[in-house]
Amino acid sequence: MVMNRLAPPRLRLDRLPAATWAAAGLAVLAAFLAFTTSLSAAVLMVLAGAASYWALRERQRFVISSSPGDQIGLIDLGQLTPLLEALPDPALLIDAESRIVGSNAAARRQMHFEARGQFLTSILRHPDVLEAVHAAVREGATGAVEYETPAQVDRHTRCYVAPVTWGADRAAMLVFHDQTARISTERMRADFLANASHELRTPLASLTLLIETLAGPARDDAADRDRFLGMMQIQADRMRRLIDDLLSLSRIELDEHVPPSDRADLAAVAREVADSLSPLLKERKINLDLNAPATPVRVVGERFQLAQVVQNLVDNAVKYTPDGGAVRMEIAASGDREETSAQAGRRWEEAGRVALLTPAAAANRSYAFIRVEDAGPGVAKRFLPRLGERFFRVERETGSERGGTGLGLAIVKHIVNRHRGGFLVESQPGRGSAFAAYVELAEED
Ligand code: ADP
Numbered sequence: 001m002v003m004n005r006l007a008p009p010r011l012r013l014d015r016l017p018a019a020t021w022a023a024a025g026l027a028v029l030a031a032f033l034a035f036t037t038s039l040s041a042a043v044l045m046v047l048a049g050a051a052s053y054w055a056l057r058e059r060q061r062f063v064i065s066s067s068p069g070d071q072i073g074l075i076d077l078g079q080l081t082p083l084l085e086a087l088p089d090p091a092l093l094i095d096a097e098s099r100i101v102g103s104n105a106a107a108r109r110q111m112h113f114e115a116r117g118q119f120l121t122s123i124l125r126h127p128d129v130l131e132a133v134h135a136a137v138r139e140g141a142t143g144a145v146e147y148e149t150p151a152q153v154d155r156h157t158r159c160y161v162a163p164v165t166w167g168a169d170r171a172a173m174l175v176f177h178d179q180t181a182r183i184s185t186e187r188m189r190a191d192f193l194a195n196a197s198h199e200l201r202t203p204l205a206s207l208t209l210l211i212e213t214l215a216g217p218a219r220d221d222a223a224d225r226d227r228f229l230g231m232m233q234i235q236a237d238r239m240r241r242l243i244d245d246l247l248s249l250s251r252i253e254l255d256e257h258v259p260p261s262d263r264a265d266l267a268a269v270a271r272e273v274a275d276s277l278s279p280l281l282k283e284r285k286i287n288l289d290l291n292a293p294a295t296p297v298r299v300v301g302e303r304f305q306l307a308q309v310v311q312n313l314v315d316n317a318v319k320y321t322p323d324g325g326a327v328r329m330e331i332a333a334s335g336d337r338e339e340t341s342a343q344a345g346r347r348w349e350e351a352g353r354v355a356l357l358t359p360a361a362a363a364n365r366s367y368a369f370i371r372v373e374d375a376g377p378g379v380a381k382r383f384l385p386r387l388g389e390r391f392f393r394v395e396r397e398t399g400s401e402r403g404g405t406g407l408g409l410a411i412v413k414h415i416v417n418r419h420r421g422g423f424l425v426e427s428q429p430g431r432g433s434a435f436a437a438y439v440e441l442a443e444e445d
Contacts, residue, residue, distance in 0.1 A: 090176040094120050096137050096169060098130075107176070129174070132161040136172035140165065146179065156183045195391045199242055199405070203235040210235070238405075245407035249390070252305070252411060256418045263442045264303040266368050267292040267331045273310040274329065277318065285324045288314070292331040297368045298442040305415045306439070312408040313372040313435050319404070320376030320433070328373040333441055337363045337422065344369035344436035345424040351434075352381035353426035356388045357413055361420050361440070369438035378429035387425055388413040412437060 084091045084104040090111065093102030098120045100113070108114065111123045120133065128145040135141040140163040149155040156179040164171045210232045218224035274290050281288050299306070310329075317327040334340040337359060345353055359365070379387065379394055386392045391406040412435075416423045421439035 087175065089178070092120070092174040093164065094133055094137070094172045094174060096171065098133065101171065110176070126159075129159050129161070132159070133172045133174070136161050136163040137170050140170065153180070156180045192390065196242075196246060199391060200239060203238045203242075206235045207232055207239075242405050242407070245405045245411065248308070249407060249411055249414065252414045252418065256414055259418060259420050260300060260302040260305070262300075262302050263298050264301045264306055265296040266299050266301075266306060266370060266439075267295075267297045269303060269306045270310050270329055270331050270370060273307055273314055276311075277314060280318065284318065284321075286318055286321055287326045288318075289326060289328045290331075291328065293333075297331055297333055299368050300440045300442050301419050305418070309412050309415050309437050310370060310372075312412050313370070313437070316408060316435070317372050317374035317376070317433070321374045322376070325375050327375075328371075330371045330373075331368065333366070333368040334438070335366060337361075337365065337367065340367040340369055340438045341422060341424060344371050344438055345426050345434070347434070348426055348428055348431065351426040351428040351431070352379075352384050353424065354384040354387075355422065355424045356385075356409075357416055357421070357423040359420050359422050359438075359440075366441040367421065367438040368441050369436050371434055371436040373432060373434040375432040378431055378433050379425070379427040380429055384425055384427060388423065409435075 080093065080102055081104075084093065084102055084107075087104055088106065090107035090109075091102075091104045092100055092107050095101045100116060100118050100120060100123075103113075103116070113123045121130065124130075126145070126147045128147060132141075132143040132145050135143060142163065143161045144158055145161065146156065146158045149157065158177045158179050160175045160177065162173045162175075164173045210228050214225060214228050218228055270290060270292055274288055277288065280286075314327065314329060321327055332343070334343045341355065341358075345355075359367075383394050383397065388409045390410045392409075393404055393406040395404070396406075413423055416437045416439065419439040421437060423435075423437045425433065425435050427433040
């Protein structure tokens with residue numbers, strides 16, 4: 001029988017035990033005697049009544065039915081425990097005196113209590129929950145209460161409270177559903193939308209202003225017109241970059257839960273990206289020093305996405321390197337997780353360093369890394385953990401905005417996460433920055 005519904009209370013007379021029938025019989029007999037004559041019979045009546053009450057109370061039952069009209073089975077309160085235990089969420093059964101009369105392992109683990117019979121208030125004091133329990137026990141009301149528990153990461157819980165009735169008694173069943181992940185996803189989505197709209201609104205406001213100026217005061221001035229058109233071009237480019245990056249990011253996130261199964265040569269990918277950048281490097285007189293083995297460095301990964309990783313890291317390095325400077329790119333097969341993060345990200349003694357992403361896979365996997373090093377301004381230690389956060393730009397914090405999107409490193413982080421790899425940064429203001437990403441080496445065929 002599938003027990004899927006707690007039915008309203010019903011005592012089945014045909015299921016009552018013999019003791020109860022005997023006690024009830026005695027009570028009827030005693031009542032008859034008391035009615036006809038003696039005092040002793042009246043005393044007998046009282047005793048028999050007490051016995052019958054005891055018998056009934058002893059046999060208090062929950063009534064559980066599989067569907068309306070089904071055969072009804074009766075089970076003891078104690079038998080309800082396996083049902084509670086089967087629930088994945090914490091669950092409690094609270095009696096009319098607000099005592100815990102049933103619980104499952106999830107509840108005991110999460111709420112840190114052991115003893116049955118403890119008062120609910122000793123483990124949970126939220127007034128709305130207590131009120132809902134009262135309402136369930138007194139009026140048979142069903143309710144749901146959402147509440148927040150302050151902690152290092154605030155925890156959001158929805159507590160469902162339902163009345164459970166047996167005999168003349170009523171209890172409340174509480175089931176706790178953790179809402180933290182849902183609420184933080186909702187907040188992230190709302191923050192993301194707010195940030196994206198804000199980022200798009202800034203260039204849009206500049207464009208509107210430039211259009212108004214062109215249509216008005218600058219209308220008949222050829223030099224002004226050219227200048228304003230140039231400025232409009234810059235803002236339009238910024239909007240296009242933002243939209244491209246946003247689309248890229250959402251595409252990556254779409255299949256982030258599916259690790260790639262392809263193989264790619266990381267060294268070849270790096271060479272291709274370096275080649276595609278040569279006109280810009282020539283223009284800025286920047287020397288890109290690529291240090292990669294001549295033999296393929298085969299990794300588990302999607303070629304296009306790995307190229308995006310390399311491209312974003314090198315773009316940044318070039319962007320922050322002064323004209324005439326140098327950027328170093330290194331690709332190597334290293335070792336396990338620890339060896340790789342040491343080799344790829346622990347080279348400058350005085351630098352601040354942060355692991356922006358650490359692979360969850362077993363520590364003994366072998367990895368290959370790409371490290372991109374520049375001699376730019378570097379990033380102050382306090383900002384390092386925030387690199388890879390969407391829209392985060394050091395320049396915005398320090399008031400020296402350069403017009404980046406703040407999405408490049410977020411794209412890298414999500415791609416590397418999809419590849420179940422690692423991502424780290426070490427940086428020293430005045431010396432430069434080095435970003436390294438590592439992904440699993442492909443096994444030899
Ligand atoms: P964008 O470069 O488009 O602003 P990114 O996500 O690529 O966005 O980078 C985020 C921020 O990290 C940048 O705005 C910059 O402040 C900082 N940053 C990234 N790479 C470097 C680097 N090589 N040197 C110094 N700062 C960097």
